[in-house]
Amino acid sequence: MAEELIIPTETNRKTVYEALFPQLQSLVETESDLIANLANTAAALKEAFGFFWVGFYTVKEGQLVLGPFQGPIACTRIAFNKGVCGASYTQRKTIVVPDVELFPGHIACNSASKSEIVVPLFYRNGTVAMVLDVDSDELNDFTDVDVSGLGNIVKLIERKL
Numbered sequence: 001m002a003e004e005l006i007i008p009t010e011t012n013r014k015t016v017y018e019a020l021f022p023q024l025q026s027l028v029e030t031e032s033d034l035i036a037n038l039a040n041t042a043a044a045l046k047e048a049f050g051f052f053w054v055g056f057y058t059v060k061e062g063q064l065v066l067g068p069f070q071g072p073i074a075c076t077r078i079a080f081n082k083g084v085c086g087a088s089y090t091q092r093k094t095i096v097v098p099d100v101e102l103f104p105g106h107i108a109c110n111s112a113s114k115s116e117i118v119v120p121l122f123y124r125n126g127t128v129a130m131v132l133d134v135d136s137d138e139l140n141d142f143t144d145v146d147v148s149g150l151g152n153i154v155k156l157i158e159r160k161l
Helices: 013-029 034-049 083-091 144-158
Strands: 053-060 063-070 095-097 115-122 128-136
Touching: 013 034, 013 144, 034 053, 034 063, 034 128, 034 144, 063 083, 063 128, 083 095, 083 115, 083 128, 115 144, 128 144
Parallel strands: none
Antiparallel strands: 053 063, 053 128, 095 115, 115 128
């Protein structure tokens, strides 16, 4: 992969995901280090979409622990039963929150975050390895296009777990 992403100037997210996917695929498939892959994936998503915050929380010591991310400083540790990340981990599914203020138990790591999507990543044995957390500073910013696009991207990383 080149040192910079080739991102269409369109605002259509589906088109951007379609352009980003093969670039991330090329990057992830040729790199064996998980941290490097997580870091570059977070950076690529932040660059391609301009999301407020993009990062990974990995399962460690009985909780979710901050991993590679792009954006303002973040909560370092999240209990499995707390916030959107904990709910995604516990429910083992992608969760889209149009307005974080309306999500019971939302953890306000940054007050500028208005909407959120969290996607779990699984080991081959089916246990949750980590979650991808993406925050927007706009309400209702995530749709089924993001569920699908981010779901495809996390599958690239899951193949390396």
